[in-house]
Each structure stands twice: as structure tokens, then as C-alpha cells.
Amino acid sequence: MSYSRLRSNxxxxxxxxxxxxxxxxxxxxxxxxxxxxxxxxxxxxxxxxAPQVEWFKGGRLNITENCxxxxxxxxxxxxxxxxxxxxxxxxxxxxxxxxxxxxxxxxANVLEHNGAKKGDRVCIYMPMIPDLAVAVLACARIGAIHxxxxxxxxxxxxxxRIQDADAAFVITxxxxxxxxxxxxxxxxxxEALRTCPGVKRVMVVRHTGEEVDMQAGxxxxxxxxxxxxxxxxxxxxxxxxxxxxxxxxxxxxxxPKGVVHTCGGYMVYTDYTFxxxxxxxxxxxxxxxxxxxxxxxxxxxxxxxxxxxxxxxMFEGIPTYPDAGRFWQVIDKHGVNIFYTAPTAIRSLMxxxxxFVRPCSLSSLKVIGSVGEPINExxxxxxxxxxxxxxxxxxxTWWQTETGGILISSLxxxxxxxxxxxxxxxxxxxxxxxxxxxxxxxxxxxxxxxxIKFPWPSIIRTTWGxxxxxxxxxxxxxxxxxxxxxxxxxxxxxxxxxxGRVDDVINVSGHRFGTAEIENAINExxxxxxxxxxxxxxxxxxxxxxxxxxxxxxxxxxxQARSEILATVTKMIGPIAKPDKIQFVSGLPKTRSGKIMRRxxxxxxxxxxxxxGDTTTLLDPAVVDEIKAGRV
Ligand code: WT7
Numbered sequence: 178m179s180y181s182r183l184r185s186n187x188x189x190x191x192x193x194x195x196x197x198x199x200x201x202x203x204x205x206x207x208x209x210x211x212x213x214x215x216x217x218x219x220x221x222x223x224x225x226x227a228p229q230v231e232w233f234k235g236g237r238l239n240i241t242e243n244c245x246x247x248x249x250x251x252x253x254x255x256x257x258x259x260x261x262x263x264x265x266x267x268x269x270x271x272x273x274x275x276x277x278x279x280x281x282x283x284x285a286n287v288l289e290h291n292g293a294k295k296g297d298r299v300c301i302y303m304p305m306i307p308d309l310a311v312a313v314l315a316c317a318r319i320g321a322i323h324x325x326x327x328x329x330x331x332x333x334x335x336x337x338r339i340q341d342a343d344a345a346f347v348i349t350x351x352x353x354x355x356x357x358x359x360x361x362x363x364x365x366x367x368e369a370l371r372t373c374p375g376v377k378r379v380m381v382v383r384h385t386g387e388e389v390d391m392q393a394g395x396x397x398x399x400x401x402x403x404x405x406x407x408x409x410x411x412x413x414x415x416x417x418x419x420x421x422x423x424x425x426x427x428x429x430x431x432x433p434k435g436v437v438h439t440c441g442g443y444m445v446y447t448d449y450t451f452x453x454x455x456x457x458x459x460x461x462x463x464x465x466x467x468x469x470x471x472x473x474x475x476x477x478x479x480x481x482x483x484x485x486x487x488x489x490x491m492f493e494g495i496p497t498y499p500d501a502g503r504f505w506q507v508i509d510k511h512g513v514n515i516f517y518t519a520p521t522a523i524r525s526l527m528x529x530x531x532x533f534v535r536p537c538s539l540s541s542l543k544v545i546g547s548v549g550e551p552i553n554e555x556x557x558x559x560x561x562x563x564x565x566x567x568x569x570x571x572x573x574t575w576w577q578t579e580t581g582g583i584l585i586s587s588l589x590x591x592x593x594x595x596x597x598x599x600x601x602x603x604x605x606x607x608x609x610x611x612x613x614x615x616x617x618x619x620x621x622x623x624x625x626x627x628x629i630k631f632p633w634p635s636i637i638r639t640t641w642g643x644x645x646x647x648x649x650x651x652x653x654x655x656x657x658x659x660x661x662x663x664x665x666x667x668x669x670x671x672x673x674x675x676x677g678r679v680d681d682v683i684n685v686s687g688h689r690f691g692t693a694e695i696e697n698a699i700n701e702x703x704x705x706x707x708x709x710x711x712x713x714x715x716x717x718x719x720x721x722x723x724x725x726x727x728x729x730x731x732x733x734x735x736x737q738a739r740s741e742i743l744a745t746v747t748k749m750i751g752p753i754a755k756p757d758k759i760q761f762v763s764g765l766p767k768t769r770s771g772k773i774m775r776r777x778x779x780x781x782x783x784x785x786x787x788x789x790g791d792t793t794t795l796l797d798p799a800v801v802d803e804i805k806a807g808r809v
Contacts, residue, residue: 327470
């Protein structure tokens with residue numbers, strides 16, 4: 178049985194049943210759509226205890242041959258990337274499959290000409306311009322492993338990631354424009370590279386035209402390099418399980434980890450989910466508003482859409498520039514059919530009122546989607562009514578950097594939807610709810626810890642340079658399961674609703690941070706003795722960051738002290754990790770063994786002062802009264 182697209186609820190039910198009964202036959206049929214230089218020997222070999230998961234072992238391929246070359250005969254002139262610039266006065270760009278293929282080949286030759294080869298790590302730090310997609314694909318073309326770092330991260334974060342991956346190559350731009358702001362991108366990279374002696378070559382794309390320092394022997398301009406290479410570059414033949422990319426993400430420990438995805442399984446799964454979740458059709462214009470610096474951009478701006486031969490819109494700007502109607506104007510301008518964004522964006526635009534929505538027709542829209550955090554019912558209904566005009570199905574897609582693609586979602590217009598429910602597992606995905614002791618809960622209308630008991634093709638393979646960390650983080654809490662870190666509810670019919678993280682991870686505007694990571698940054702301020710960070714409900718961001726800080730001496734100028742902390746967090750991580758609230762305290766609620774009782778800190782941050790629970794086991798119960806009284 179092979180589906181090009183599931184077209185009815187019965188199709189979904191049948192596909193799901195087959196994917197559980199005969200997973201290998203199911204995924205082998207999906208994999209048949211692609212160009213393989215050599216077919217696989219084994220569809221799946223796995224052991225969650227090691228952990229070791231291998232899909233399509235023995236198969237040989239290149240994902241860019243499938244994203245580009247495979248489409249040239251039938252879709253050569255079709256627009257692959259439709260680029261909308263930050264400045265609405267600047268012209269949009271349409272890059273056909275043929276042109277994209279040529280640009281990727283040339284860029285691949287530049288990489289090679291500069292010494293990069295298969296298996297090398299390449300760090301990419303760029304704004305949302307077509308060259309970013311070209312750079313990513315050029316790495317994949319030669320088998321170099323890309324590590325994209327979101328262009329809002331600080332120099333320190335870039336340096337950490339370059340060092341961890343031991344990347345010898347960097348691709349960046351002179352500058353970038355975000356709304357009315359200009360950012361000196363190359364200067365940030367220069368600062369990062371002061372502590373990265375292993376970087377041999379920096380390739381710089383001219384974008385804003387501003388002046389930059391070029392370090393002789395290390396830095397080269399892409400436009401100069403492009404003149405020196407051939408137009409063609411056949412795709413490097415890769416093994417299915419060769420790494421395709423590393424993407425750093427935060428967890429409950431201090432240091433972000435490099436999630437590794439591989440070529441074959443990631444290709445099959447991102448293509449499958451793209452076509453089915455969004456019910457993509459050949460003429461559709463698809464727009465995912467994420468940044469390529471996050472996994473959503475990897476899977477649903479670049480790889481998924483291009484594998485399917487789609488037109489993928491890439492937007493350089495921000496939702497509120499030049500005004501809060503920009504998303505809606507761009508939808509009308511380009512006739513966007515499928516629109517995929519984050520709840521935080523919906524909530525912030527909802528707060529701007531309907532004046533920005535009304536002038537736009539939005540009549541091209543067929544499907545609208547949501548990703549990154551739970552979407553509250555109010556935002557869901559606003560999105561449905563005012564953007565989807567009550568005729569577009571909403572897909573609320575639950576997944577993670579580690580899962581590579583969407584695991585739980587309704588299929589647009591095919592399986593039913595229910596506000597605040599991601600709803601149904603994708604074919605091939607076997608979710609379970611566990612008790613804290615690790616027992617599977619079989620009934621419906623229950624809550625539990627969300628785990629997955631069978632591998633899907635784009636599951637995380639390892640964390641770069643530290644396989645044990647991968648085992649510990651995802652496969653050791655509950656033996657035999659991939660543990661997601663999320664809590665979930667299952668309703669009477671079996672739909673899933675994601676409740677949120679159950680670990681020390683906070684999700685701020687859809688961006689993931691470990692509380693320990695932010696605490697480490699805050700503690701970099703000389704006069705900070707100790708800090709504790711928790712999340713609290715935030716109307717726009719989903720979760721806000723609340724920091725409790727113990728200072729060396731009494732704080733005489735709290736505003737000054739706060740701005741110093743914000744500056745330190747900006748320097749260590751980036752502005753997106755800045756605490757929303759900072760409270761100076763003389764102590765933290767600790768148990769006699771020295772463990773911080775975060776439950777109490779969370780309750781205070783949530784303003785639930787009357788349900789703090791038992792505080793008698795604290796070393797110094799009086800500190801709780803001080804914290805309650807000083808709540809900000
Ligand atoms: C965490 C993963 C998936 C790409 C963007 C975020 C939360 C994600 C949903 C959703 C409720 C969601 C989870 C998850 N999350 N999508 N539809 N409903 N929560 O990727 O940075 O790896 O974060 O985001 O808590 O564990 P990420």
C-alpha cells in the first residue's frame with residue numbers, strides 16, 4: 178500500500194494500522210519515492226537501550242539530489258524559494274528549482290575549494306535570506322555537516338557551538354536587517370572567533386553592504402569565491418545513517434546539546450509529514466514563518482517543502498514591521514495557501530486588534546498551522562475565525578528538535594481538530610502516557626508523561642560528541658521508551674493534548690531554555706552569589722522568565738542591578754533569554770540537603786501565594802515570607 182497523500186479519515190486509520198503492524202513495509206513504501214544511489218539492506222534496526230536506531234541501513238543517497246535534481250525535469254521552472262525581504266519596498270525574489278540547483282552546486286564548489294569536505298562541520302550564522310538556504314543545501318551537497326546557529330544568539334553562544342562541534346568553517350553575512358533595526362552580524366562572528374582558533378575559513382555573503390573587517394588568510398567574500406568555481410557539482414553519495422546536521426538545543430542541564438539527524442530517515446519523514454499534515458498540493462504556496470535557525474525552519478522551510486517540490490516562502494523580516502499587518506499583507510501579496518506559525522506570534526498580533534487584519538482578504542489560505550508551544554483556546558479561536566475565516570482547518574503540530582518532524586497533529590481537513598489538542602499521532606508514531614513510576618497508562622481521559630515506544634525515521638540519533646548524554650537525557654528515565662520531557666492528556670477518543678514541560682525547561686515564545694542555562698548566565702555577573710530561574714504564565718510569550726537573585730551586598734540601585742543582569746544574559750546567550758522579572762532575595766528556599774525547592778519559587782512567580790504546600794522541611798522557612806512579600 179503506497180499513499181502519495183492520505184485523503185480521508187479512513188486512509189489515515191488504515192495507514193496508521195499498517196504503520197504499527199508492519200512498520201518496515203510501511204516506511205519502505207514511503208522511501209520508494211526517492212532517488213537512491215543504492216537501496217537499503219535493512220529498513221530498521223533498533224535498540225532504545227543503547228540507544229541505537231538505524232533506518233534504511235546500507236542505502237546510499239544525497240538529500241539535495243532529492244530536493245533539487247529529482248525535480249529538474251518536471252519542475253525546473255517552478256519557484257522553489259519565494260523570498261520576501263524585510264523592507265516591503267524591496268522586490269521579492271523568486272528562485273526556481275533550476276536556479277536553486279545551480280546556486281547550490283556553485284556554493285558547494287566554493288566550500289570544497291576552501292577545504293571543506295564530507296564529515297566536516299560548518300557553522301552557519303545568517304539572517305533569513307536565500308543564501309542561507311543555499312548554504313545549508315551546499316553543505317548537504319558535499320556531505321559536510323551543517324550546524325545552523327540562530328542569528329539572534331550572542332557571540333558567546335556561537336563560540337560554544339563552534340567549539341563543541343569542532344567546526345573549522347563558518348558561513349555568515351556582513352549584516353542584517355530586522356524590522357527597523359540593523360545588526361552587525363560579521364562583527365558578532367569576529368568576536369566569537371576570538372576563542373575559536375580551530376576556524377580556518379569564514380565565508381562572508383554580502384547582504385546589507387555595510388563595512389566589515391576581513392581577516393586576511395581566514396575570511397573570504399562569497400562573491401569573489403563564486404567566480405573561481407564551476408557551475409556543476411554532482412551530489413556526494415552519503416550513507417543513510419551519515420549525519421546530515423547538528424542543531425543545538427537546550428535541556429535541563431546548563432549546556433545546550435548538539436542534536437544529530439541523519440540523511441535517509443530525516444528525508445523520508447520530513448517529506449511524508451509535510452505532504453500529509455498540510456495536505457500539500459502541487460500549486461500551493463507554503464509559508465512557514467519560523468527561522469531556519471530552529472528545527473522548524475530546517476524541516477518545514479527547507480527540506481520538507483523542497484523534497485515535495487513545493488514553493489516555500491522565506492521571510493526576512495518580523496511580524497510587526499512596518500506594521501502589525503505584515504503577515505497578512507504578505508499572505509495576500511503572494512497568494513499564500515498554507516500558513517504555519519507560532520502561538521506567540523498569533524497572541525501578539527491578536528493583541529494588536531483587528532484593524533491590521535481587516536484590510537487583507539486572506540482568501541488564498543486553505544490551511545493554517547501552529548507549532549512550538551501549546552496554543553490556548555482563545556488564540557486558537559481567534560486564528561480560526563479571523564485568519565482562517567472559519568473555512569481553513571488548523572493543524573496544531575507537536576514535535577521537538579529531537580524528533581526531526583511532526584509527531585502529533587491532525588491532518589488538515591482529514592482527521593478532526595479540537596482546540597488546544599495536537600490530536601492524532603502521525604502514522605508510524607506510537608505515543609504512550611506513563612506514570613511517574615514508568616507504568617504505561619492504558620485508559621483514556623488521563624494525564625501522564627508523554628513517551629514514544631517505537632522509533633520513527635527522523636528520531637534523534639545521538640548528541641554530538643557525547644552519546645551517553647543522549648542516552649541519559651532521552652532513553653534512561655523510562656527503559657524502552659524515548660522520553661519527551663512533556664506532560665500530556667489523552668481524551669476519551671484518544672486525542673493528545675500537550676500540557677507542557679515536566680523538566681527544568683522553559684518555553685519562551687516557542688524558544689527553549691534550560692533554567693540552569695539562564696542561571697549560569699546570570700551568575701556571570703560579578704556581584705551575583707546565586708540565582709534560581711523558573712517559568713511563569715505569560716499572556717504573549719506563553720511562558721515568561723522569573724529570576725530570583727542573591728546579591729553579594731544589599732542592592733542599593735535595583736534598576737541598575739537589573740539592567741546589568743539583562744546585559745549579562747544578552748552577552749552569554751542572547752536577548753531572547755532575558756528574564757522578564759528579577760527579584761532580589763537574601764536567600765532561596767532550600768531543603769536541609771541544599772536542594773532548591775523550585776515548586777515554591779514557581780508558585781510565587783505564578784502568584785499562587787496560598788498554595789505553596791509544605792514548607793516545614795526547609796532549612797530556613799522564614800525566607801519564604803520574604804520572597805512572597807518581595808514578589809515583582
Ligand atoms: C518543545 C520542543 C517543534 C519545533 C519547535 C519547538 C513544545 C512544540 C508544541 C505544540 C504544545 C509544543 C513542547 C516540546 N511544543 N510544539 N504543538 N503544542 N507544545 O521545538 O525547541 O525542540 O521545543 O516545544 O514542550 O517539547 P523545540
